[in-house]
Amino acid sequence: MTDQTNRSLSDRALATDPAPYYQAHVFCCVNERPDGHPRGCCKSKGAEKLRNYMKARAKELGLKDVRINQAGCLDRCELGPTVVIYPEGIWYSVASIEDAEAVLQEHLIGGKRVERLMLQPGDKLPEDRLQRKMGIPAE
Amino acid sequence: MTDQTNRSLSDRALATDPAPYYQAHVFCCVNERPDGHPRGCCKSKGAEKLRNYMKARAKELGLKDVRINQAGCLDRCELGPTVVIYPEGIWYSVASIEDAEAVLQEHLIGGKRVERLMLQPGDKLPEDRLQRKMGIPAE
Numbered sequence: 011m012t013d014q015t016n017r018s019l020s021d022r023a024l025a026t027d028p029a030p031y032y033q034a035h036v037f038c039c040v041n042e043r044p045d046g047h048p049r050g051c052c053k054s055k056g057a058e059k060l061r062n063y064m065k066a067r068a069k070e071l072g073l074k075d076v077r078i079n080q081a082g083c084l085d086r087c088e089l090g091p092t093v094v095i096y097p098e099g100i101w102y103s104v105a106s107i108e109d110a111e112a113v114l115q116e117h118l119i120g121g122k123r124v125e126r127l128m129l130q131p132g133d134k135l136p137e138d139r140l141q142r143k144m145g146i147p148a149e
Numbered sequence: 150m151t152d153q154t155n156r157s158l159s160d161r162a163l164a165t166d167p168a169p170y171y172q173a174h175v176f177c178c179v180n181e182r183p184d185g186h187p188r189g190c191c192k193s194k195g196a197e198k199l200r201n202y203m204k205a206r207a208k209e210l211g212l213k214d215v216r217i218n219q220a221g222c223l224d225r226c227e228l229g230p231t232v233v234i235y236p237e238g239i240w241y242s243v244a245s246i247e248d249a250e251a252v253l254q255e256h257l258i259g260g261k262r263v264e265r266l267m268l269q270p271g272d273k274l275p276e277d278r279l280q281r282k283m284g285i286p287a288e
């Protein structure tokens with residue numbers, strides 16, 4: 011897993027690539043679906059408010075070369091409100107102001123990961139995250 | 150420049166990070182501003198049609214683990230329609246179906262760069278790109 015990640019990042023970069031435009035580029039899904047859609051949507055779970063908070067707070071904290079962007083559907087709807095941070099490609103479920111603050115402080119400022127909010131590649135439903143946290147292997 | 154890029158990617162990755170969810174995550178700005186806004190906007194330059202083309206064409210070409218996403222303002226409005234591809238963090242100005250096809254074929258399939266469409270970190274206005282292409286140093 012570890013080697014795969016690092017290989018993937020370095021495999022895709024070329025020696026002649028320019029320096030990054032942003033040090034961290036954060037994409038917050040704010041996609042809206044009609045009420046009752048089986049997959050749900052991030053907007054109905056407060057994604058817009060959370061994105062606005064992250065953007066304003068990043069500015070307040072003086073984060074340089076960081077952009078908090080809105081995005082269309084990131085296709086992990088059931089796990090949202092979904093956020094992905096590049097270039098490192100770390101995915102989070104950010105469901106509250108406290109979650110958003112943790113991502114700002116621990117990931118963007120601290121350079122760490124907020125393990126409790128992270129999505130793993132195999133996570134499809136909220137139950138997957140719960141089972142993983144409880145140490146129950148996926149079926 | 151070269152070292153800076155590679156350092157930046159590897160600096161941000163942690164050994165415990167999960168494998169990437171998408172091999173390439175493409176964000177196409179589709180932001181709209183009112184007519185006459187001094188910065189202009191990507192939507193007024195056909196960004197939505199170009200994003201829809203890239204999404205449909207990526208599917209048609211059978212690109213695996215690639216997502217063509219729409220995004221809010223990427224803040225390089227003057228240079229748009231703007232596209233950024235992560236994790237490698239390469240920025241393009243994609244102004245036509247031919248440009249979109251070149252990014253799909255040369256970057257996403259070929260693993261190369263479409264030099265003529267790339268944005269450099271210092272590019273602010275279309276004139277900067279033109280001057281760079283003509284070998285005129287920035288003032």
